[in-house]
Amino acid sequence: MEQIKIFSPATVANLSCGFDVLGCCLDNVGDEMTIRQNDLNQVRITKITGQDLPLEADKNVAGVAVKALLAAVGSLKGFDIEIDKKIKAGSGIGSSAASAAGAVFGVNKILGDPFSNMELIPFAMEGERLASGNAHADNVAPALLGGFSLVRSYEPLEVLKLPTPEELRVVVLHPLIEIKTKDSRSILRQSVSLKKAISQWGNLGALVSALYTENYGLLGRSLQDNIVEPVRSILIPYFDELKKIAVENGALGFGISGSGPSVYGMCRGDKNAEKVRTAIRDFYKSKDIDFELHLSEINKEGIKILS
Amino acid sequence: MEQIKIFSPATVANLSCGFDVLGCCLDNVGDEMTIRQNDLNQVRITKITGQDLPLEADKNVAGVAVKALLAAVGSLKGFDIEIDKKIKAGSGIGSSAASAAGAVFGVNKILGDPFSNMELIPFAMEGERLASGNAHADNVAPALLGGFSLVRSYEPLEVLKLPTPEELRVVVLHPLIEIKTKDSRSILRQSVSLKKAISQWGNLGALVSALYTENYGLLGRSLQDNIVEPVRSILIPYFDELKKIAVENGALGFGISGSGPSVYGMCRGDKNAEKVRTAIRDFYKSKDIDFELHLSEINKEGIKILS
Incomplete structure (x- = not known):
């Protein structure tokens, strides 16, 4: 696999009494992202539509998150990332989380799944750190895991997936x-x-x-x-x-x-x-x-x- | 039924992160209590063994709790309460809760169960108010319900019974x-x-x-x-x-x-x-x-x- 196209969902974090620890994943709001391997040994944000966001990889949450993942596996591979932002930045429904989580998810798939979705959370959190100064997990976790996510602890990081009542x-x-x-x-x-x-x-x-x-x-x-x-x-x-x-x-x-x-x-x-x-x-x-x-x-x- | 003898268990409240809301019920530590109806229209603490505690009903957690229950049903019946205290007062394993919960449980049985055990919690809490100045529920609830009890809210009071892992x-x-x-x-x-x-x-x-x-x-x-x-x-x-x-x-x-x-x-x-x-x-x-x-x-x- 050299290219993957994904839907990366919006999320609702800080669910009332679950401030900073509980979030849930939405189904019909999210970014579309295309990630493909390149031959340049570089992570590039090649295109962003829908929002005016930085294309420079080190200033983009998706770029930062992917670089954290690649550093962890010691990979020098390069990737091009296209993001069709359907979630507005600053909306409060996990816009940065969707980009960061989607990017590491896609790259992980192309690399042959070296990490579980749970293990991808810390990389995606690096995107959150860039976006808000705080590497919180309560948006990226439900984006990666689906359903409801509870962050039990940040040091060490432990996230639980909770059940989702059907209705x-x-x-x-x-x-x-x-x-x-x-x-x-x-x-x-x-x-x-x-x-x-x-x-x-x-x-x-x-x-x-x-x-x-x-x-x-x-x-x-x-x-x-x-x-x-x-x-x-x-x-x-x-x-x-x-x-x-x-x-x-x-x-x-x-x-x-x-x-x-x-x-x-x-x-x-x-x-x-x-x-x-x-x-x-x-x-x-x-x-x-x-x-x-x-x-x-x-x-x-x-x-x-x-x- | 005019008399009942019960075992009223010790409890562990303030279970670490569950301070003030989470408690659990023990099995082999507890008071033995005998409660019988009397013809005097009075609530009396007729005997306490094992500990030096007040026999005057208005100064005893069991007496206060039973009076709260009787007031709620508008009953003028009288009861004699004997307590064999196996739980030491001031031990931190729900000594006052065991007496208060046991007393209302016993009286409720003799009255023909006008209340569920869940509904008895507020009456037993009146005993806690006397004992500590604070009508907390996290000992009386697990004593009455068994297992783990979570106090979601005090105003209004809502208590949940949670599952108990077997081991x-x-x-x-x-x-x-x-x-x-x-x-x-x-x-x-x-x-x-x-x-x-x-x-x-x-x-x-x-x-x-x-x-x-x-x-x-x-x-x-x-x-x-x-x-x-x-x-x-x-x-x-x-x-x-x-x-x-x-x-x-x-x-x-x-x-x-x-x-x-x-x-x-x-x-x-x-x-x-x-x-x-x-x-x-x-x-x-x-x-x-x-x-x-x-x-x-x-x-x-x-x-x-x-x-």
Whole structure:
């Protein structure tokens, strides 16, 4: 194999009580990437469509991630990477993660799978480090593994794949304003009250239980974040109204996707997700902000090979 | 039924990363209680053996808990409660919880089960409020439900019963020194770093996953507490040495039980638990502190009816 074309999915990280540790993979939003071996012993970003992003490999998340992988196997091979960005940069649904994870996935396939998808996570995280200054795993892990990913520990890195209840659907609203991940991190308080932290880990424990038992009610009650959401939501236009509308229309939970500005509603079943999507759309159309709206199943397999 | 005799088990709460939310139920340590209806329309603690505790119902955790239950059903019936305390007060393995939970369990049975065991938790928590000033649920819940209990939320109260991996064994060392729960709480810092909190909830999420998947290795890696243990462990003689010994002898995890001074080692299988127990005993025998040592399976059913 000398060339591979893939779909690399968007992801929702920082899932409410799972701030910094829990993310899930979307199914119908993602980048398309073509990766082929070249004879130049160089990693090149040969083409990017859809977004204005750096073509220089050392300044591009895909380039940095692939170089980390090649260094680990001691390969001098070169690769050309084309990215059709369907996920907008700065959207909060894992745009940089999709490029970084997709690139290492593709190169790994061409190299004959020296690494498992789980083992590719640290390489993809190097892309995240470039993008945000923080090598977080909660977008690249669900992109590579599919479903829900939990980062138990960063040092050493340990990521778990959790089960996906069949009927879950995710509605994502992306208000077309930009919040830089770096800025969004900087407004967080570096300490939290013990009481709120206890409430957060009680909810996360329950959320994990809900995924194993397909208990949608419990899942909804657990999707709370009383630490980060109150701070970051002020950066998102009409967050409180959106949450109210989503919950009133039956969403199990609602929160910030990644570091925003996208927000997500977790829903049970297509019918409810469609209702939530419509209500959010109708509300936001009355505001003076452009937006994109996605409705997706949870993608259980992660990155997909197109050809 | 006018009389019931029960075994009300000891419990290990504050299970490392599950501080304030996660506890488990022991099988061979517990109080024996006899509860019988009287004709006096009074709740009386008629006898306590094994410990010097108040007989006045309003100052006894069992009395307070039963009165809360009777008030909820509007019953004017009276009950005599005898407690043979096998769990030492202030041990950190749920002594007050066993009395409070056992009392409401017994009275509920005599009344014809108006409440489920889950519904009895709030009444038993009133005993905890009397004992420590804090109506926590992470001892009374596993005593009433058996196995592992997770407190998702206190307001409103929601408790989950989690699965119990078959091979788990618990070694508990109780150094015979007294630490009051109130004192042990007062040394806790009221705020924690966001970074440590994230690590704590990553571990708790993974621990819940490990219980569902019977993944003992993951369970061991998850049993960490970098928030409370570093502070409270200074009150426990030789904590660091004990932890080292337990882990070197193959314990999956080791931490403080409740608010101490008891410590627990979580082990896989009887053989390993026996090895850990012996190593801890041999070490502590060389110190000038009296102690008790327990080795127990996880009690899956909770309070047991003896007659």
